[in-house]
Amino acid sequence: MVLQPCSSALFTGQQVYLDRLKHHFSVQNAKGIAPRCSFLIHGLGGMGKTQIVLKFAEYISGHLKGISSILDAKNANVDGNPEAVLYWIASLSKEWLLI
Numbered sequence: 001m002v003l004q005p006c007s008s009a010l011f012t013g014q015q016v017y018l019d020r021l022k023h024h025f026s027v028q029n030a031k032g033i034a035p036r037c038s039f040l041i042h043g044l045g046g047m048g049k050t051q052i053v054l055k056f057a058e059y060i061s062g063h064l065k066g067i068s069s070i071l072d073a074k075n076a077n078v079d080g081n082p083e084a085v086l087y088w089i090a091s092l093s094k095e096w097l098l099i
Contacts, residue, residue: 006054011048013048014048017052018055018059021039021056022056025039041053053099057097057099060097
């Protein structure tokens, strides 16, 4: 799947948060297997949360088979139905990142 939209070409700074995301999603167990991870980013509107996540998605895209945004979920006909969202996520067979 293709990530839509892309991060801003004007994105700067926020390296601390990008480094935290990179570290969080790079942890593996003794067998070299990465456990399922989740990461919550919150804050006031306009603080750059979306841009941080989109920049991280660009970084990690070479390591994952699929990156899905909420827009992809809407296209998967899960309109407001939590069970359909869970079913859709469970159907993804490769490593993925949901934004």
